[in-house]
Amino acid sequence: MKEEILELDEFLTLRKKIPLLDARSEGEFLQSHIPGAINVPILNDAERQSVGTIYKQEGSDNAVLKGFELVGPRFHSIIKKALELFPDKKILVYCWRGGMRSEIMSWLLSLSGFKVYRLKGGYKAYRTKTFVTVRQNHKYLVLGGKTGVGKTRLLKRLREREEHIIDLEGLANHKGSSFGGIGMESQPSVEQFENLIAEELFQIPSEDIIWIENESRRIGKVILPKELYDTLSNAPMIEIERSKDQRIELIIDEYGALPKEELLSAVNRLRKKLGGLNTSQCIQAIENNQPTIWITLLLYYYDKAYEFDLEKNHTSQRIRFDMSTSLLETEIDQLLEFKTNFQWKI
Template identity: 55%
Template sequence: MNEHLISLDELWELRGQIPIVDARSENEFQQSHIPGSINLPILTNEERIRVGTLYKKEGSLKATIEGFKLVGPRFYRIQNTAVENFPEKKVLIYCWRGGMRSQILSWLLSMIGFQVYRLVGGYKAYRTFTFQLVRRDWNLLVLGGKTGVGKTRLLNVLTSYGEQILDLEAIANHRGSAFGGIGQKPQPSVEQFENLMAEELRQKDPNQVIWLENESQRIGKIIINDKFFECMESAPLIDIKKSEEERIGLIKEIYSTLPKEELIAAVTRLKKKLGGLRTTQAIEDIINDQHESWISNMLIYYDKSYQFDLDKHNPKTIQTLDLTGLDIEKSCQLLINIKNLLNGKQINPAH
């Protein structure tokens, strides 16, 4: 059998060189998986439940025999699919715990000349790693500021200055407001979000500052784990100021081209907080392409919400920075100056 058992450390070295194949069922894969992997299920959703129930009631032997009975007629289809999708005949395989399903798939592919690398401990080993990594103490520096000050743009440009950033909204496929899901891909599950977040953090230097945007604990349907959110709340926060005109202009640039029906739906979701009159006016403005008007209307609510959240922070951890009228390069230079000043002190009490 042309198979090599590999550890999680070896996975990091091999990924990107050969395809990663998830042998679990469709539902398991959809819920969460190793990013970049391809699903080639040995057992379907229904078959997995059937075998699992048999295992609990009658033990491993009968469950294994039943598993082979179910998957046996599909052996040739699985092999054909693998040949079509992986012509170089090298794959890295995992299932839930590195057990029966990945062993069967490894055997099937080895029989037709594949070089197989099978992950010891399976997805469970990977998930244990990502779960722990996103709950470590991290050296964070938070970009705050009212809606429209350009926090995400600043984060992205900071990378060109060699700064470490973590864009939680990009990972969550959501901008973090009632309007945040418009034009975005479907959000991952909370578990997959943590996997993606860990993939980013794994590449960071834990001894250096990581910039991220101020967020509530919920980003769309995603909930940031308590430990990391506590780390965010205890980190220094730079409260960015921009003129209302600049803020409205940036928001208009992002949202004015989006489908009107989705913008109206977002406004409607805020009706209880906006009140009937303001909601009606905002909807009329969207219909009539009066973007500055409906955006200004929304900012009344979002500015109050931001101030409420800001008041929860320890004022000793907040630095105010007015970037009104400044271009993004100058703004980033000022941010880095503040980081360097803070870095001469204790950035995060956890360190």
């Protein structure tokens, strides 16, 4: 069955109903990939390196021969795995540039009765699109506020009200502090993080408003693109205010039941910033199951850091919303009313 070669936009549209196969090596896939893809390597990492070396030293013909020598004995296992994974025998395929590896995969699966759609330009074409997309200007409304004001909770409720949101912490698998990785899955690479942000933006019309949480440029080990960070720093920010008692209660709900060992490790990572006495008091409070005490001590540090970062980096209009006495649905209504009435500068 003959393959079809598709431009990127058509390829991405078809993936909504046809599964996606990444023919690159396992290391390339782990570094970054098109979300939703399943990795079935034509060449593994070591084999890819070997073929690349031959290409540089001996030319493309010998490299192609070596590639077939390495992958030929595995044709049977590749076909068998593809049949297990994709029993409907329809598949979208890509490699790095849409060249030899995806061509071989397409040829092999086509011989086995698959209908194959191959991406022109490969992952490189996709990555070019995501790179550009996350650096474009959009209309962002930034939710700010000190640690514990419930920004993520508001974002999730806005999504339930069919608003456009981007949850950077959710995409990063990290909540942005020394404690932010506890209980979370491993973080994506910086490149994959950008891909995930772009995937969200693909679904949002360019003229629509997007709600997003105020973040430092670094979220755990991932980093926001400078262009996106600068855009958010200059976007209007709604600064949520709550009483300290409310903030402590929200933080207890989120962090209070986490494993003590991990909480203690997080506190020790902050030792230089907290100082010896505060660190010791935090450790004692965690060991004695006194979350109000250690959270209060930590908020002193985090509040200072927040104010410093805000004054240094967030140069846009700041609108304060006191939400100390309101219910969640009332808070959402307030935010939506603000969005409706806000006058955007052109």
